[in-house]
Amino acid sequence: MDNNKSPGPDGIHGKFVENIGPYGRERLLYIFNLSWKSVRDAHNLKPTKHTISVFLDLTKAFDKVWKNKLLVKCHDEFNIRGRVLPWISNFLNNRSFRVKYQSGISSIYRSYQGIPQGSVLSPTLFSLFVAGMEKMVSSCNFGLFADDVVIWKNDKDVIKIENSLNENMVAIQSFAEEHKLNFNPAKSFTCIFTTNRHMFNLQPKIYLKGNLLETTKSPTYLGFTLDTEINCGKHIAKLVEKGRKRLQLINFISGRVWGANSGTLRMTYTALIRPVLEYGYQVYQVASQTNLNKLERVQLSAARIITGLRSYCPKVIVLYEADLQPLSMRIRTNSAKYIAKLQSLGSFNRTSKFILQWTSNQRLKKDSPVGVMWKRGLLDFNIEPCTPFSCLTPNISLDRVSFSDQLLTSAPKHTQHPEMMRQLSLELINNIPSQALDSTLMGVNGTQVGLAAAFMLRPRTVWFFAADFATQITVRFSDRNFLPSEKP
Numbered sequence: 001m002d003n004n005k006s007p008g009p010d011g012i013h014g015k016f017v018e019n020i021g022p023y024g025r026e027r028l029l030y031i032f033n034l035s036w037k038s039v040r041d042a043h044n045l046k047p048t049k050h051t052i053s054v055f056l057d058l059t060k061a062f063d064k065v066w067k068n069k070l071l072v073k074c075h076d077e078f079n080i081r082g083r084v085l086p087w088i089s090n091f092l093n094n095r096s097f098r099v100k101y102q103s104g105i106s107s108i109y110r111s112y113q114g115i116p117q118g119s120v121l122s123p124t125l126f127s128l129f130v131a132g133m134e135k136m137v138s139s140c141n142f143g144l145f146a147d148d149v150v151i152w153k154n155d156k157d158v159i160k161i162e163n164s165l166n167e168n169m170v171a172i173q174s175f176a177e178e179h180k181l182n183f184n185p186a187k188s189f190t191c192i193f194t195t196n197r198h199m200f201n202l203q204p205k206i207y208l209k210g211n212l213l214e215t216t217k218s219p220t221y222l223g224f225t226l227d228t229e230i231n232c233g234k235h236i237a238k239l240v241e242k243g244r245k246r247l248q249l250i251n252f253i254s255g256r257v258w259g260a261n262s263g264t265l266r267m268t269y270t271a272l273i274r275p276v277l278e279y280g281y282q283v284y285q286v287a288s289q290t291n292l293n294k295l296e297r298v299q300l301s302a303a304r305i306i307t308g309l310r311s312y313c314p315k316v317i318v319l320y321e322a323d324l325q326p327l328s329m330r331i332r333t334n335s336a337k338y339i340a341k342l343q344s345l346g347s348f349n350r351t352s353k354f355i356l357q358w359t360s361n362q363r364l365k366k367d368s369p370v371g372v373m374w375k376r377g378l379l380d381f382n383i384e385p386c387t388p389f390s391c392l393t394p395n396i397s398l399d400r401v402s403f404s405d406q407l408l409t410s411a412p413k414h415t416q417h418p419e420m421m422r423q424l425s426l427e428l429i430n431n432i433p434s435q436a437l438d439s440t441l442m443g444v445n446g447t448q449v450g451l452a453a454a455f456m457l458r459p460r461t462v463w464f465f466a467a468d469f470a471t472q473i474t475v476r477f478s479d480r481n482f483l484p485s486e487k488p
Contacts, residue, residue: 050194052161052204053152054169055219057187058176061147062126063114066180067092070115070129078128091121129179136171139164150221158192158202165206173209185211191219193228200228224280232284236291239277243298246273250305265306266322273302281331282338283369295327332376339378355379 007013020028058064071089074080080088095116099106115122123146133149134142143150151168155161176183185208192202192215203215218234219226225235250268253260260268277295284291300315303322319326342352358370358379373379 048194048196049154049156050158050161050192050196050199051152051154052158052165052190052192052206053150053219054165054190054206054213055188055221056149056151056172056208057184058147058149059182059184059187060114061181062117062122064181065113065115065126065129067113067115069179070125073131074128077131088125092125130181133172133175136175137168138171140168145222148222158199158204162205165204169206169208183208185209185213189214189216189219191216191226191228193226193230195230224283231291232287233291235280235284236287236294239279240294240298243273243277243295244301246276247298247302247305250302254305254308262306262308262322266324269302269306269324274299277327278330278334282335285331285335286367286369286372292328299324299327335373335376336378339373343379 005014017028067089070092071085074088075085092115095111096108097111098108115125126146130144130147133144137151140151140153143152149172151165151172153161153164155164173183175181188208190204190206190213192199192204194200194202200217206213217228225238227234249272250265253268254265277298300318303309303315303318303324304311304313307318307321309318309321339355342349342355345352347353347356355370358374367375370379
């Protein structure tokens with residue numbers, strides 16, 4: 001305490017407080033702690049919004065698809081008619097499968113329900129089958145990607161959030177029973193996202209089929225690991241762990257005696273490791289520089305293996321010799337391309353619609369992913385819109401563009417063969433420089449004959465000889481059509 005300063009509004013000088021007795025000091029300390037606790041509690045109990053998410057797991061999603069219900073929905077709700085609907089029915093029915101384990105193969109079994117796994121059409125058919133689940137959800141947000149379902153709601157009152165989510169869980173369960181689907185409570189879980197540290201250990205009371213769902217602090221959705229602190233640290237830690245394991249592959253094939261060259265090592269890194277490190281960069285780019293540097297160190301280790309440079313060599317030189325850009329630079333470039341592509345889709349895409357309607361309403365010290373792109377000047381709303389699907393049908397003609405689906409005259413190959421050969425011969429002769437011609441006769445296998453005889457004697461191979469110039473005509477098809485090709 002500075003005794004040279006004047007006393008405050010209470011008129012008590014600092015020298016008096018410094019010489020106060022033990023009991024007075026104890027009471028003064030109690031007052032200070034009580035005031036500080038009141039300020040801290042007021043900060044923690046301020047009306048901050050919290051978000052509770054429920055991640056649902058569908059048991060054997062593709063295998064549980066009800067075929068007849070799918071065909072009815074395609075006909076009634078999506079207006080799929082004509083030959084397409086019977087084709088889908090034929091695609092789904094009368095399917096069988098076998099199981100192979102090592103060298104043994106099981107018997108053939110028939111599949112009565114479900115859609116085939118691994119087919120490019122199966123995700124689309126499954127999306128059509130579960131369409132309408134979002135209509136069962138009210139007053140909550142809903143996300144669905146194939147069989148990954150998530151519901152979330154944000155509000156200031158946690159009890160209100162729990163009641164709303166439980167009501168929607170009952171509605172979703174009724175939809176699943178109507179479509180003969182089954183949610184697995186053992187693999188479904190909840191998570192709370194908040195900035196209030198006193199609520200990090202809160203366990204929301206969300207029920208599915210009468211079972212209390214487990215609460216986790218680091219849920220994984222679509223391969224991205226979320227965390228309640230909203231700093232992307234858990235996701236980056238998993239990327240680093242996975243990238244380090246794959247570095248062993250490059251280290252194994254980079255032997256000094258028999259190892260692969262630098263080009264092969266770099267291709268292996270860019271194909272197997274760098275995509276792992278960049279997964280979810282649109283979100284984790286808001287992480288702290290300390291966490292981002294962990295990813296850079298994984299790439300630097302790969303670059304040292306590729307180039308064979310020692311650890312004391314500067315990292316700038318190592319990355320230059322390995323022909324690798326820093327991940328931070330790639331993230332900026334790819335973010336610009338990503339945000340421009342989304343903005344070009346307009347309101348057709350859900351993420352693009354969110355970005356177009358986004359406004360800067362920052363309450364946290366850290367920026368949101370869209371906020372980071374906005375600060376970098378990537379949110380340019382003057383991008384030309386792009387339609388992700390064809391807006392023209394085959395029966396609509398374009399202005400000043402016409403197509404003819406029939407030839408003016410018939411041209412069978414067996415009748416046009418002599419004309420084609422004469423045209424090819426003229427084109428070939430015209431391409432030969434005049435100063436390179438030695439004689440008007442052409443040699444075929446050492447025999448001097450006329451040009452017409454050259455084609456008649458050996459139609460498979462014909463040589464035209466000139467001074468320092470030779471050209472060969474070979475057969476392209478079995479109907480004796482010839483094409484010129486250069487002979488070295």
